[in-house]
Amino acid sequence: MGRVGQVVTWAGAGLLTAIILITGVITGVVSAITGSGNEICLAAVTDPDAVPAGLTAGQSRNALVIATVGQRLKIPAYGWVIAVATALQESDLINRTVATDHDSLGLFQQRPSQGWGTPEQIMNPDYAAGKFYEVLLRVDGWQAMTVTQAAQAVQRSAYPDAYARHEARARSIVEAFVGGRLPACDPVTISAAGWTRPVPGGVISGFRTAARPDHQGIDLEANRGMIIRAASGGVVVTAVCNVAGRFYPVGQTPSPCDADGYPGLGGCGWYLEIRHRGNVVSRSCHLLRAPAVSVGQTVSAGQPVGSVGSSGNSSGPHLHFEIHDGYPAARGNAIEPIGFLATRGVSL
Incomplete structure (x- = not known):
């Protein structure tokens, strides 16, 4: 962990478990998920003054808010x-400010009674778009779904097939703001054994090397904000901030893990653990923000779970990744990840 790494303080494991059980944390950080694993999936608004064909100036402004x-x-x-x-x-x-279906309001007809926010918040297009994305990012496998499937997973509409007819027009609207074709996204490759790479980058520091005998995992090259994926399916068992021998639950603000760490600080920073089949545990450390999944949540191989950062005992953005042959994860059951993944069809 960290390019100058230090493992989690194992003596604090009991405290950590207690924190997680008490808090029952869920993430509220939308931007913890940031892309597709490489920047080619991301787009940028290059023509904010565009007025896509068929839209009024007001509709264009609202579409631009969604894009930005x-x-x-x-x-x-x-x-x-x-x-x-x-x-x-x-x-x-059109930003609807008068409820026409129960208490539905705003661009996405979100309902205060269903937890989308206050009426004032929902009628703010920036807020409404953010809430839509927040829920979308919690939909397992949404990038592989059709527009209709993904939209329905968020909206739970009584007319689930209605979104399909807007796909071509929506694509042309977004293309107008980005100045051309949308970027393509490379698919995530899942091995026959059900495993994948947590990030695309190569190994920059090994497991328990002569220079770093206490390095209980490997460091993978990754840029700040790059998505971290679940290496395999399983259940999230840990999501917490760990610095300087102390643990801080998700939801505590301010959190010491929301700032970059440094060598010698100690701890994994923002990190998460996933318990896989056979009581194998994977650990991902130094996240940019709180994990994008919560304790008890079931995840699938390749699902976005957070984004790369440099919190905790770290000298720069990268992913510290561990594999443990046993649950709960402990120093004594950490194993070499490269060989483990190779036997499951994944090459690092």
Whole structure:
């Protein structure tokens, strides 16, 4: 962990478990998920003054808000298309300030009574778009879904097939703001054994090397904000901040893990653990923000679980990745990840 690494303080494991059980944490950090694993999936608004064909100036402004929020949160471009198509169906890209269906309001016809926010918040297009993306990013495998499937997973509409007819128009609207074709996204490759790479980068520091005998995992090259994926399916068992021998639950603000760490600070920073089949545990450390999944949540191989940062005992952005042959994860059951993954069809 860290390019100058230090393992989690194992003596604090009991405290950590207690914190997690008490808090029952869920993440509220949308921007913890940031892309597709490489920047080719992301788009940028290059023509904010565009007025896409068939839209009024007001509709264009609302579509631009959806796109710019997507860019700010580093949502893959396909997510922008889903959001715009949803808003076309729900409100015709008009910020509805008078409820017409129960208490539905705003661009996405979100309902205060269902926990989307206050009426004032929902009628703020920036807020509404952010909430839509927040829920979308919690949909397992949304990038592989059709627009209709993904939109329906978020909206739970009584007319689940209605979104499909807006896909082509939504794509052309987004393309107008990005100045051309949307970027393509490389698919995630899952091995026959059900494992994948947590990030695309290569190994930059090995497991228990002569120079670092206490390095209980490997360091993988990755840029700040790059998505971290679940290496295999399983259940999230840990999501917490760990610095200087102390643990801080998700939801505590301010959190010492929200700032970059440094060598000698100690700890994994923001990190998560996933318990896989056979009581194998994977650990990902030094996340940019709180993990994008919560304790008790079931995840699938390749699912986004967080983003690369440099919190905790770290000298720069990268992913510290560990494999443990046993649950709970402990110093004594840490094993070499490269060989483990190789036997499961994954080459690092």
